[in-house]
Amino acid sequence: MAKPAVLTHPESLKRPAGPSEYAKDPVNASMSKAEKIALYTKMARIRHFEQRCIRIYQQGKIGGFLHLYVGQEAVAAGTISLLGKHDHIITGYRDHGHGLMVGMGMNECMAELTGRVTGCSQGKGGSMHYFAPDKNYWGGHGIVGGQAPLGTGLAYAVKYMGLKGSCLAYMGDGAVNQGAVHEAYNLAALWDLPMIFVIENNGYSMGTSQERSTAHPGCLAKRAEGYGMAWDVINGHDVYEVRAKTAIALKRAHEESKPTVLEIFTYRYFGHSMADPDKTYRDKDEIKEYRDKKDPVLLFEQELLREKILTPELSQEINDAAMAEADKAAVFADESPDPTLADVTKHIYWEEDNRGPDTTSRGTIIFE
Amino acid sequence: MAVITYREALRAAMREELKRDDKVVLMGEEVAQFNGAYKVTEGLLKEFGPKRVVDTPISEAGFIGLGIGASMLGIRPVMELMFWSFSYVAFDQIVNNAGNIRYMSGGLINCPIVIRGPANGGTNVGATHSHTPEAILASHPGIKVVCPATPYDAKGLLKAAIRDNDPVYVMENTILYNDKGEVPDEDYIVPLGVADVKREGADLTIVAHGRAVITSLKAAEVLEKEHGVSVEVVDLRSIRPLDEETILASVRKTHRALLVEENKPFCGVDAQVAYLIQSKAFDELDAPIHRVSSIDAPQIYCKRLEDQQLPDVNRVVREALKVLA
Numbered sequence: 001m002a003k004p005a006v007l008t009h010p011e012s013l014k015r016p017a018g019p020s021e022y023a024k025d026p027v028n029a030s031m032s033k034a035e036k037i038a039l040y041t042k043m044a045r046i047r048h049f050e051q052r053c054i055r056i057y058q059q060g061k062i063g064g065f066l067h068l069y070v071g072q073e074a075v076a077a078g079t080i081s082l083l084g085k086h087d088h089i090i091t092g093y094r095d096h097g098h099g100l101m102v103g104m105g106m107n108e109c110m111a112e113l114t115g116r117v118t119g120c121s122q123g124k125g126g127s128m129h130y131f132a133p134d135k136n137y138w139g140g141h142g143i144v145g146g147q148a149p150l151g152t153g154l155a156y157a158v159k160y161m162g163l164k165g166s167c168l169a170y171m172g173d174g175a176v177n178q179g180a181v182h183e184a185y186n187l188a189a190l191w192d193l194p195m196i197f198v199i200e201n202n203g204y205s206m207g208t209s210q211e212r213s214t215a216h217p218g219c220l221a222k223r224a225e226g227y228g229m230a231w232d233v234i235n236g237h238d239v240y241e242v243r244a245k246t247a248i249a250l251k252r253a254h255e256e257s258k259p260t261v262l263e264i265f266t267y268r269y270f271g272h273s274m275a276d277p278d279k280t281y282r283d284k285d286e287i288k289e290y291r292d293k294k295d296p297v298l299l300f301e302q303e304l305l306r307e308k309i310l311t312p313e314l315s316q317e318i319n320d321a322a323m324a325e326a327d328k329a330a331v332f333a334d335e336s337p338d339p340t341l342a343d344v345t346k347h348i349y350w351e352e353d354n355r356g357p358d359t360t361s362r363g364t365i366i367f368e
Numbered sequence: 369m370a371v372i373t374y375r376e377a378l379r380a381a382m383r384e385e386l387k388r389d390d391k392v393v394l395m396g397e398e399v400a401q402f403n404g405a406y407k408v409t410e411g412l413l414k415e416f417g418p419k420r421v422v423d424t425p426i427s428e429a430g431f432i433g434l435g436i437g438a439s440m441l442g443i444r445p446v447m448e449l450m451f452w453s454f455s456y457v458a459f460d461q462i463v464n465n466a467g468n469i470r471y472m473s474g475g476l477i478n479c480p481i482v483i484r485g486p487a488n489g490g491t492n493v494g495a496t497h498s499h500t501p502e503a504i505l506a507s508h509p510g511i512k513v514v515c516p517a518t519p520y521d522a523k524g525l526l527k528a529a530i531r532d533n534d535p536v537y538v539m540e541n542t543i544l545y546n547d548k549g550e551v552p553d554e555d556y557i558v559p560l561g562v563a564d565v566k567r568e569g570a571d572l573t574i575v576a577h578g579r580a581v582i583t584s585l586k587a588a589e590v591l592e593k594e595h596g597v598s599v600e601v602v603d604l605r606s607i608r609p610l611d612e613e614t615i616l617a618s619v620r621k622t623h624r625a626l627l628v629e630e631n632k633p634f635c636g637v638d639a640q641v642a643y644l645i646q647s648k649a650f651d652e653l654d655a656p657i658h659r660v661s662s663i664d665a666p667q668i669y670c671k672r673l674e675d676q677q678l679p680d681v682n683r684v685v686r687e688a689l690k691v692l693a
């Protein structure tokens with residue numbers, strides 16, 4: 001398929017970044033000062049947490065893959081800030097931002113990275129597998145696109161139980177080519193599930209630019225039309241825009257029990273993971289352009305300064321506190337104990353962890 | 369006690385569990401309006417309505433993934449695969465998601481999902497439709513697999529599977545669907561991980577699961593009548609968890625073991641059972657362990673040869689005599 005002549009990008013993205021056109025949108029205008037400061041604080045916390053991770057990784061204390069969320073903060077922040085009691089989320093492996101947004105602590109998140117028993121998954125999941133079901137956060141999934149059907153199941157369960165809720169399943173621009181994602185699209189549309197598929201389009205899947213991975217009719221979200229689903233494109237550098245447009249999809253889920261595909265344009269500043277030297281597939285200038293002109297945390301800070309909600313002093317205070325919190329978490333993650341060898345064979349089966357006269361399993365289930 | 373078919377026993381299990389717990393939902397291709405590709409779910413749509421008995425599109429990765437996701441929130445989906453062979457297009461969901469999520473979340477999540485359907489050769493449908501993935505799936509910690517051979521076990525194991533809080537994969541056999549057997553009218557379960565001595569004997573232990581149990585019981589008759597040998601047949605019923613004690617107790621009694629399964633030999637269930645016996649009862653053995661499996665080739669279409677590819681009574685008898693020699 002040839003490159004489409006007309007690219008369907010959010011209007012706001014075509015203009016230089018300035019004051020948000022969505023500040024007056026009811027979901028934003030109705031926010032209290034405290035709520036706005038809290039939202040900014042959360043974005044800053046994600047930024048500083050991730051930046052602290054880089055240092056620990058470079059010290060060799062984090063193993064495996066580490067995918068950073070720096071540059072994409074407004075996506076998790078904007079969408080998750082709207083959610084209520086029966087709204088659930090699930091995502092891929094770039095999952096730290098979502099975790100901090102739902103209220104996971106920096107300590108448990110950092111300790112998971114260093115493989116400690118104090119980690120959110122007790123050192124059994126690692127960076128790609130954060131979970132906090134008590135906060136409606138269902139992971140943290142390592143297989144590209146594999147979370148989409150699970151998320152659809154969460155939405156199905158919400159509907160089955162007659163609750164007014166939803167599920168937001170996040171994925172990357174590379175994930176949209178997985179069959180499981182299309183199967184999930186079909187089921188969500190066919191069964192009118194309260195589902196929001198959020199494509200975090202950061203332009204690349206590892207080192208493959210979106211143009212090299214995906215045949216599409218102008219944008220990725222538009223594929224929703226093939227399933228009769230609503231869709232929208234969003235400037236993911238503006239947290240107000242993310243909130244305003246996600247709110248529409250959320251209302252559609254809550255009021256009509258209908259799914260939506262949202263494509264949120266964003267950018268990652270670091271390599272795909274820490275294992276990516278980031279030298280072959282994009283220009284340093286491109287990264288600089290985004291950092292300088294479209295940084296979501298900076299843009300929101302400026303927005304709040306203009307609104308006279310934030311002062312430079314308060315902003316400094318918030319950022320200092322976030323940095324200090326991340327520093328403390330790094331120490332916690334460093335000093336916490338490892339799981340024991342006996343822990344290796346726990347948490348495999350519910351029935352084993354809870355074995356008793358009434359459980360349904362007997363016999364040998366862990367083998368030598 | 370009523371005498372009902374294996375198919376009716378499965379249906380009764382689902383009907384009773386649908387009645388017992390309103391979180392139980394049946395899902396799969398053709399399970400509702402069509403009454404089931406093999407009529408296992410016949411009549412359940414009429415009885416329970418479309419919220420509880422749900423037709424899915426042909427989309428195994430999608431609907432099984434959906435079931436797993438729903439189970440994380442407390443729904444108890446019982447998913448039908450038209451054939452377990454089709455699980456291969458949903459492997460990521462079945463293995464990575466259902467099997468790993470409890471572990472990777474440090475025990476915060478569990479997936480009380482059941483996936484059931486036929487997993488057998490012998491039906492003249494060629495290699496793509498004849499897989500028996502019990503060993504492949506049971507090799508993953510986090511997953512449970514059961515293979516009922518009789519109507520009683522089919523009902524009891526399926527009910528236990530539905531009440532179990534982990535992913536349980538129930539592998540049935542289309543050739544057994546019309547087999548009849550006694551099934552109690554009152555509520556019962558067969559716990560997972562409990563083998564059953566289907567026939568007592570003194571000279572040789574045959575360990576089998578699924579339809580190989582039926583073949584082995586027939587072989588045991590022949591061995592007794594024609595060769596004067598007393599054979600004990602241990603039906604594993606459950607692959608993981610595995611009832612090691614019952615296997616070992618029988619071997620300690622007979623001192624000889626023949627392992628029969630319809631899988632292909634390489635890394636079959638019986639490779640694990642053979643290792644178990646040699647590691648925990650080596651001194652009890654008076655002869656080397658033998659195995660009878662399917663002939664090691666993709667399932668052949670030609671019916672006359674497929675019948676020979678699978679373990680049959682003659683082959684089991686022949687191999688038993690070698691162990692007894």
Ligand SMILES: Cc1ncc(C[n+]2csc(CCOP(=O)(O)OP(=O)(O)O)c2C)c(N)n1
Binds near residue numbers: 174204
């Ligand atoms: C099924 C599968 N194939 C390949 C990979 C390796 N892999 C991990 S992330 C990734 C790129 C995905 O890019 P995208 O969906 O755009 O998400 P992003 O990393 O940009 O957030 C690849 C190829 C994987 N984890 N799973």
Ligand SMILES: [Mg+2]
Binds near residue numbers: 172173203205
């Ligand atoms: Mg990407």
